[in-house]
Amino acid sequence: MSEEIQDDWLDRKLQEAVPYIEDDGFTARVLRQLPQPVQRHEYLRSFILVGMSAFASALTYVLSDGGRFILVEMFRLTTIPTIWVAAFALASGMLVMAGGIFAAMYKTNQVQS
Amino acid sequence: MELTDVDLIARVLAEDDQHAFGELVRRHQSSVRGLLRQLTRGDVALADDLAQDAFVRAYKNIRNFRGEAKFSTWLYRIAYNCFREDARKRKELVGINAEQWQAEPDPQTVDPGLRHDLMHALSLLPLHERSAVLLCCQNGLSHDEASRVLDTPLGTVKTNVLRGREKLKKTLAAWAQ
Numbered sequence: 001m002s003e004e005i006q007d008d009w010l011d012r013k014l015q016e017a018v019p020y021i022e023d024d025g026f027t028a029r030v031l032r033q034l035p036q037p038v039q040r041h042e043y044l045r046s047f048i049l050v051g052m053s054a055f056a057s058a059l060t061y062v063l064s065d066g067g068r069f070i071l072v073e074m075f076r077l078t079t080i081p082t083i084w085v086a087a088f089a090l091a092s093g094m095l096v097m098a099g100g101i102f103a104a105m106y107k108t109n110q111v112q113s
Numbered sequence: 114m115e116l117t118d119v120d121l122i123a124r125v126l127a128e129d130d131q132h133a134f135g136e137l138v139r140r141h142q143s144s145v146r147g148l149l150r151q152l153t154r155g156d157v158a159l160a161d162d163l164a165q166d167a168f169v170r171a172y173k174n175i176r177n178f179r180g181e182a183k184f185s186t187w188l189y190r191i192a193y194n195c196f197r198e199d200a201r202k203r204k205e206l207v208g209i210n211a212e213q214w215q216a217e218p219d220p221q222t223v224d225p226g227l228r229h230d231l232m233h234a235l236s237l238l239p240l241h242e243r244s245a246v247l248l249c250c251q252n253g254l255s256h257d258e259a260s261r262v263l264d265t266p267l268g269t270v271k272t273n274v275l276r277g278r279e280k281l282k283k284t285l286a287a288w289a290q
Contacts, residue, residue, distance in 0.1 A: 006282055013285075014235075014251040017228050018151070021143040026161065030138050030168045037129035 118184040125175055134175075138168050141185055144252060145192050151247050152196045154236040163199060167192040182261060186254065190262040193244065200240075227288050234284040241265070242277035249274045 061067055077085075116124075116133075118140070124133035145167060149160035170191050171178075178187050235243055241263075248259040249270070260270045 007278060010278060010281055010285070011250045013227065013231055013288075014246070015253075017231050018147045018251060021146050021150075023139060023142060026142050026146070026164070027135050027138045030142075030165050031131060031135050033165060033169050034131055034134070034172050037131065 119180065122175060122178060122180075122184065125172070131172075134172055137184070141188055142168075144185065145188055148189060148247060148252060149192055149196060151232075151235060151251070152193070152240075152244065155232065159199070163195045164192065167195045170195065182258060186258045186262060189248065189252070189254070190264075193262055227285075230285060230288065231281070234281050237284075238277050238280060241269075242273045242280070245270050245273035246277035246281065250278065 064070075116136070118137060121133040121137050124130040125137075142164065146160060146164045149163050149167075150157060153160045153163070167188065171188055174191075178184065235246070238246065244263055245259055245265075248254045248262055249256060254262065256267055256270050256274065259265075259274075260267045263270060265273075
């Protein structure tokens with residue numbers, strides 16, 4: 001018997017020598033030993049986030065004299081030349097698109113690996 | 114559609130989904146327990162204890178699984194480490210349990226006599242050769258994957274497989290005629 005055939009024969013016999021082992025409750029025993037899943041307080045996180053946002057908004061409103069700065073800034077925006085606004089919108093769009101492409105490429109690499 | 118290992122791992126990571134992990138255990142229990150039975154030279158009870166330990170460790174450390182290798186390769190590595198730690202604790206490797214080998218005949222293909230001789234020949238190999246042969250020849254891992262599992266240089270794994278194979282062929286020469 002040639003070397004290669006002998007190797008194949010041996011590999012085949014080695015694979016055949018170990019039959020499929022039935023589960024017979026093994027998985028259940030493993031699952032019983034797993035640590036309890038960590039309880040996630042999602043509602044608490046939401047409550048804190050909403051509460052902090054509301055508090056920050058109220059504080060800003062009071063400190064900024066009823067949000068007067070927004071009116072001032074909006075008035076200032078109307079004085080900017082149209083070409084500048086268009087350039088700003090274009091640059092923002094390209095920035096967001098680049099971010100999207102980068103994220104998609106990153107995700108694709110992750111899935112492929 | 115059946116979920117892939119990667120899908121199941123993603124569920125475990127995202128939701129601590131123990132049912133998803135249970136499915137992973139069901140899929141891989143036979144190969145992991147089989148490998149450990151061979152490494153422990155047929156000590157079924159010890160092998161199953163080590164396999165349980167390996168799966169629990171896998172669950173606890175699943176965030177460290179980066180998907181660079183197959184999930185089964187990662188599991189084999191954990192199982193092999195469990196075996197090594199246990200062997201180190203016991204200071205000596207367990208002896209062959211011929212009765213247990215005979216108690217699990219494979220009715221489909223292998224002659225019981227050949228199976229017994231094969232297992233006996235395997236048990237006589239030094240651990241480094243036996244592990245390499247089991248992973249590469251029996252479980253179908255590439256040399257590269259086996260070197261990751263065993264944490265051994267690739268060249269050493271190749272040498273160990275070659276030497277182990279030669280010894281097995283020599284011992285089983287009569288069967289191969």
